[in-house]
Amino acid sequence: MYLVHARLRTVPPAEVPCDLRETARAGLSPGDRVEHLAVHPQSTEHFTLGFYLLSDSLEDAERHAESVCRRLLAARSLPAARLLDVGVPLMPMPLLERRTA
Template sequence: MYLIHAHLKGPTGAVLTDQTAELIHAWALSQEQVEHVTAHPGAVPHPIVGVYVLADSLHQAEERVAAVCRRALRQEPSLSTWTLVRAEAPLLAPLVHGPLGPPENPSMGSDLRGK
């Protein structure tokens, strides 16, 4: 399962809601294997719809989400003023050891506050 963020641009003042997420989910075809859709209206610079989708690869997941969003924006009258900017997996930094995580070993009792 992949989490894909669909970045949407709407008219000035338009807001994504949970209903928007439900509408987009409703336009998914069964073979696209969309499991869950959620709205993140405060994302910057564009609101985001988070889509959990089953796929064999990241590329396939991104393509499926883009297709679902384009279909919903094209077919759903209440979404006709929105456009899809991009659909991609979010970049997440691990919260564990490694070059993007904290230098301390969490099992050593550090509270990461520099004490």
């Protein structure tokens, strides 16, 4: 399982809606292989979707998360937005060092 973040910015005048978590989750299907979807609003215009995906590789997980985002945008399960980037979040070195000590 991989955690992949997708960062998006709404297209004005759209803002991040308060029910974004529910509408985004409702747009998922079992074939998406999304075990969990977290929604992190950063501002009235920016938000991040955190996908926990079942996938065979990191690259496949990133590609799959991007395709799910694009489908959710097309289906209007998300507000009108532009996909900024998709990728696995990096863990800061001090945190990695504590985990391996």
